[in-house]
Amino acid sequence: MTANARDARRRNRSATGRNSSGSPGGAQAVVPAAAPPRHAHAGTEPARATTMSLLAVAPEEDIHALARTLHHAGIAAAYTLATTPHTLSSALIDEPWDMVLVRPGLPGLSPTDALHLARAARSDLQCVALLHREETESAMALLKGGMDDVVVADDPILPAHMARLAREAARRREHSRLWRDMRHDVQQWRGMVDNTLLGIFRCQPWGDLVHANAAFAHILGHDDPAALVQQLRTENRSFLDKNRMEHFLSRLSERDCIDDFEADLHKVDGTLTRVMLHARIIRDDNGEALSIEGTMEDIERRKSFEAVIINAKQEWEKTFDSVPDVIIIFSPELRIRRCNKALGRLLGLHPRDLVGRRCEEVLGSGSSPNDACALLRSQESAGFSTGELHLPFLGGDFLVTLSPLQTGQNDEPAGDIVMVAHDISNRKRLESQLRQAQKMEAIGTLAGGIAHDFNNILGVMMGYTEMSLDQADEDSPMHRRLSEVLEAGKRARDIIHQILTMSRQEEPSRQMLSLSSPVRETLRLLRATLPANVDIRVDIEDTAPVLANQSQIQQVVMNLCTNAAHAMRAKGGVLTVALDAVDLSAEEAQQRSLEGPATFARLRVRDTGHGIPSEIRENIFDPFFTTKKPDEGTGMGLALVHGIVTGHGGHVSFTSTAGFGTEFEILLPVVSGHATKAEGDPDNLPKGGGEVLVVDDEASLALVMGEMLESMGYRADIATSPFEALERFSESPSRWAFVVTDQTMPGMTGMELAAHMLGVASSIRVILCTGFSEGLTEEAAHKAGIARLLYKPVLRADMAEAVMGLAVSAGQGESSEAPVTVA
DSSP: OOHHHHHHHHHHSOTTOOOTTSOTTSOEEEEOOOOOOSSOOTTOOOOOOEEEEEEEESOHHHHHHHHHHHHHTTEEEEEEEOOSHHHHHHHHHHOOOSEEEEOTTOTTOOHHHHHHHHHHHOTTOEEEEEEOGGGGGGHHHHHHTTOSEEEETTOTTHHHHHHHHHHHHHHHHHHHHHHHHHHHHHHHHHHHHHHOSSEEEEEOTTSOEEEEOHHHHHHTTOSOHHHHHHHHHHTTOOSSOHHHHHHHHHHHHHHSEEEEEEEEEEOTTSOEEEEEEEEEEEEOTTSOEEEEEEEEEEOHHHHHHHHHHHHHHHHHHHHHHHOSSEEEEEOTTSBEEEEOHHHHHHHTSOHHHHTTOBHHHHHOOOSSTTOHHHHHHTOOSSSOEEEEEEEGGGTEEEEEEEEEEEOSSTTOEEEEEEEEEEEOHHHHHHHHHHHHHHHHHHHHHHHHHHHHHHHHHHHHHHHHHHHHHHHSOTTSHHHHHHHHHHHHHHHHHHHHHHHHHHHTTOOOOOEEEOTHHHHHHHHHHHTTTSOTTEEEEEEEOOOOOEEEOHHHHHHHHHHHHHHHHHHTTTTOEEEEEEEEEEEEOHHHHHHTTOOSSEEEEEEEEEOOSSOOOGGGGGGTTSTTOOSSOTTTOOSOHHHHHHHHHHHTTOEEEEEEETTTEEEEEEEEEBOSSOOOOOOOOGGGOOOOOSEEEEEOSOHHHHHHHHHHHHHTTOEEEEESSHHHHHHHHHHOGGGEEEEEEESOOTTSOHHHHHHHHHHHOTTOOEEEEESOOTTOOHHHHHHTTOSEEEESSOOHHHHHHHHHHHHHHHHTTOSOOOOOEEO
8 A cells, every 4th residue: 555545545534543344443543733732731842743653552542532632732643553463463564653552451462462563573663652640650561571662641741752752763764774775785785796707805904815705716716705714814824925915015005006916826726827906905094004905807718818819919920021022001091001021121111110101102103094002092992903013112013912901890891901012023024034035046946947058058158268269369359358258157157056056055165265366356347337436446465265155255245345336326435445364362253253363364345435324233234124225225235245254154344434434344264275276277188089979959069068078189979869869879888988968958867868878888987967957966966877977067177177087087997986076
């Protein structure tokens, strides 16, 4: 029943005190308060207007009289009659009464019983005995029996007494409510403390544990907090080891609180766990420390997770920094958030010094649509793109991949862009070299295809020139002109041999030679091709021989002189070529990556041109690097010079001054021995006799070779078909002193022809001549029974040497000799 319902019920009750049934067992009534009297009864205090609720265990007439008295004193009394134990118990449950008013002598319900029932319902409920004046002698017994107070019905101070009791009842109710609330709050807080996973503790200022919750005990491996406290007291120790507790108390005393104290804690089973303590000192009003309160958190698992995260982060950083490709993470504003060490190495900076820099500061900027920063600005938030870019600040060409950085949540982009740049500069150079190599291979293939015909042409020209020289007077202009023709033929022959060597990817043969001869010959050829405003000065000394290929040495001199002349083409100048010997100490040789101490042949080519700009000096030996226009150079000249010189175990260097010219220095190690002698004198050619079969599908070349042999005393018989030659040989094998045959002929090669002839007469000597034949080597020729192998164009000296070799081997009685190559 609510308070409003109860008040309405009381107002509707009659003052007779009867209930709705008309029986007097549980009647309720309200007597409204009247205005207080002007003058209180003598000896009494004026009663303040108040209200009170009474549970009356008394006759109705006594309670009604009491209510009227209180009414006249300005006190509104609401009461309920309870004359039996049952009605009393029910009423105690229903209403929050101010007091229970008990009239001794009520049949069936003694004051003691009423008191016990009231105390059982509410321990704080006032129980007051109502007496008449003549009954006051029983008051002491009632008070001793447990009554809180005694009031006298006809006492003048009754209203004041009842008002005081009403106030005391209100105070008791408030105190009871506060106590209940406090108990409720305490129970709630205790439940929170006991159920939290965070260890909570209180200890003495010196560290002895006083109180702990279940979580604290659980961290130490104990089930009962109270038992844990008692165990630590019994063992006279704290929950931390002595040194750690001293450190904890020391740090705590500095600021009265500590928030991040980590310690290793021994559990009751002896195992270690890592904990973090948060604590503060509780002080009294005088500043004296009363206790230490705090929390303890088991961070063992967290530390394990942190270690895993740290290790993963370190591994990621190591991987990130060990990747040879450049990796940059750009913010949406195109500033570097992070980059790896590869970028730092290219720029000569630490990666942390690059953080925050703009894209243009690192990658450069330009107007090209393929500019890296422009592509980054146009990068969409999803997807990725890949392309080849030139990054000037990084010094080369790169394969660049741009992709948005994913946050890991539903693969949503974070706005940052990841750039991965793989340096393809070397690949680009290799591709360029491959293209050039393919061109050279094509040239070699083409040269190989025409070498046979070209060498045949040279053979005819040079053969007849040699024989014409025999008929010309040495001092005549005709002899000089024919000599020039012969020398030009020899150079053409060397060029063909060099091209064929390149096409076969073989190392050119080297021989001991003095550098003075190829240098002079090259300069003699260059004079007619250099501009008229370039003056050539020569200072050549005879030096010890070097082991070199003459054609390559001529190529080195040709390239250096051509470049020098190109540098002086506008204003002219002086081209100086000097050759001498120089001794280098071990230290000087080591500075040039040479072995020393040793003697070197030194070739210097100096011009007075515009010089080499400082910014390109590191690149001049790079393949295909050139400052010339596309139709003026290929960028291979100095690269070939560098390759040839280093391939010969030498060293090439240069000095250059802007506006004053450049000097190249070539050092080649000299060797002991004698340089290769010049070709033999035609007047000293060997003489022989006998009939020789000459086989070549080129009639003119066969005639020239026949005349060469006839000039040596042999009788030459010409055959322009291998089948014709085999038929004539088979008719009379003993007729022929030896056979000279071409390799490449229609229908049958020279090797096949030789095999047939050797099948007919195993003692026959065959000299095989070839201009170009893929796969034909001296070893293969020797195994096939070929006596000598000559390369076209064949000069008289070559033929004479081969014939002499046949004569020597025949005199020694050898049936088979390794072929001798004479070039």
